[in-house]
Amino acid sequence: MMAGGALPLRIRAWDGSEAGDPSSPATVVVRSPRALRRLLWSPGELGLARAYVSGDLDLEGDIVAALDLPEVIARVSGHDHVGLSPTQRLRAVRTASRLGALGPPPPRPAEEVARPRGRLHSRQRDAHSVSHHYDVGNAFYRLVLGPTLVYSCAYWSGADVDLDGAQTAKLELVCTKLGLRPGMRLLDVGCGWGSLALHAAHRHGARVVGVTVSEEQAALARTRVDEAGLADRVTIRLQDYRDVDDGPYDAIASVGMSEHVGREQLTAYAATLFDQLAPGGRLLNHAIASVRSLPEPRRRERGFIDSYIFPDGEVLPLSTTLDALERVGFEVRDSEALREHYGRTLRAWVDNLRGGWAEAVSEVGEARARTWLLYLAACALAFEHGGITIHQVLAVRQEPGGASRFPATRDEWLGRFRSSS
DSSP states (O other): OOOSSOOSSEEEETTSOEEEOTTOSEEEEEOSHHHHHHHHHSTTHHHHHHHHHHTSEEEEEOHHHHHTOHHHHHHHHTOGGGOOOHHHHHHHHHHHHHTTOOSSOOOOOTTSOOOOOSSTTOHHHHHHHHHHHHOSOHHHHHHHHOTTOOOSOOOOOSTTOOHHHHHHHHHHHHHHHHTOOTTOEEEEETOTTSHHHHHHHHHHOOEEEEEESOHHHHHHHHHHHHHTTOTTTEEEEEOOGGGOOSOOEEEEEEESOGGGTOGGGHHHHHHHHHHTEEEEEEEEEEEEEESSOOOOOSSOOOOHIIIIIOTTOOOEEHHHHHHHHHHTTEEEEEEEEOHHHHHHHHHHHHHHHHHTHHHHHHHHOHHHHHHHHHHHHHHHHHHHTTSEEEEEEEEEEOOGGGOOOSOSSHHHHHHHHHHHO
16 A cells, blocks of 8 residues: 555555555554545645545544655655655556546545635634634533643643643743732633633632633633632623723733734734833733744645635744734743643643544544544644744833833742742
């Protein structure tokens, strides 16, 4: 089935034949010729994803290890850089024909998102894209994320910390960087299931408004607020951040949300938050970023993440985010990279999903559960290998005349967090 040298992975075909390294921690199972046909029609990550999500191709054993072999993926997908000679290419086509891999493209899995319609990052289109990702069932997210229900990079302070402890530490780190004190007003943009809002209100006495455009998130967040007895301090709104108009707030947190904003809207996003922030107030923007600045593509190529996970999502370099913040008047005071923390977080989510696989399939179906397992495992590797990173950027809206109430040293303004962790 494969051309070239020895495989560092085990492969088993639908006819029972096997090839590759028998000691490999993972086995690629090609269940039917249709898997090969998907790869022939869509060489690369999208064809591979369609084959896996549909069940035509399976990954047994350690899925992260299987994905951590780019040369195998290149060979399976038929990329030209594999280095096949014209004779080998002809032989591969003949083999594909004999195996029944030639023919019309197979239907795409239903979980693949149709290309979104409407103006990019309009309110309606953004709400549709967010709903696709977040409104898949709160029980499923609780299974993957754990009881903290925090869907962003955790903060791991040691080898013996578990996921829940690391997520609680991240919430405390955000609140500490924002300098929250009792009675302060906090706007939580993209509040998810309300975890940060609950933490800020309970641990720091803040009065919090959380906004999200996910109906399922808002419903569960409100329930959690009521159950915690914090309805007098926390309000959850089903609202686009662009429609918030009841500032000023003393602090604003945007955790894992600005990736949905997009390059073209980023400056307007920064301006909206600036306008809602009181002079002297702090903004914490926690977002995934590309490691290096790349030329802006002329045409948007749809890959696995855009087609299945985050329609219209954009991962931008840190420099682009800093430029947008500074253009509208923010003073950037600090940026902390948490790349290694996110790789570990994603592996913990992979473990949760695999450990609760039967329940996950019952909640969302096997195809969507496969989609998520592939997504989480691939992202873990992307962070571990440095393809992408994540930054917490802390910025301030200066007071008139440039007066500063900001602590002079990092030790001073992080001391409370370090003493509590």
